Amino acid sequence: MSKIGVITFPGTLDDTDAARAVRYAGGEPVALWHGDADLRGVDAVIVPGGFSYGDYLRAGAIARFAPVMGEVVTAARGGMPVLGICNGFQILCEAGLLPGALLRNAGLHFVCRDQKLRVERTSTAWTGGYADGAEIVIPVKNMDGRFAASRSTVDELEGEGRVVFRYTDVNPNGSLSDIAGISSADGRIVGLMPHPEHAIDALTGPGDDGLAMFRSVLGTVLA
């Protein structure tokens, strides 16, 4: 069975749900600790949401220096699939694995809602299980979700088809080009602000639209 690592930092909130999502998708979740420079032989890594280190300085700015992140950066550069969700996305940007940064929501409010997204790219390790252009609903819940980058970076992301998810009904935070999630050039690293791990079962979320993300990577790493 494929092993998917889920990192816990001080202040991480969604590691339990991410591990549950991996189990639902048929994988074996492996708990990874921020202080250990060890990925425990996993096939892919999820950096889950929360408020690592209290979001002190900037969201993700301190977590990127954690011992485990050094291993994640090395493994990701070698092609290991990595998914950053919410605070995890912020950490991947701070670590330089994804371009851009996430800033305070334009409306200055914490936004928590079931969010409609369009899947813009299915040729990534984490979205292969979606239909092209699929509209999905998964929760978004953050204070710092506004994607920002230089114009040239955004043009590059758009030109290379690296915008993976886009907000459709409303843009909840003022993100440039309605960007909700992006990928690395090779599609192995994906970061998004909304939470697929909270949408894997209609009993506990708006539906199960998020489950395909975890199933996709299991298909990728098994392939």
Add this chain to the structure above:
Amino acid sequence: MARVVVDVMPKPEILDPQGQAVANALPRLGFTGISDVRQGKHFELEVDDSVDDETLAKIAIGFLSNPVIEDFVVRRLS
């Protein structure tokens, strides 16, 4: 020992809704004539004399600021 100040500001092209909120509040509070506010961060570091400018720049660009969205200025106060 010296005191070093690092000021970190959002780049001019980056939307600063916190600064805007402050700017919008000022007229309501009776303060007029202020057309714009930008909000940033101010760090004060107590550093040994052995810490050179290059090290301070590394601290500012690699940790205290995010060069994607922010500019910084390092000043030594004697």
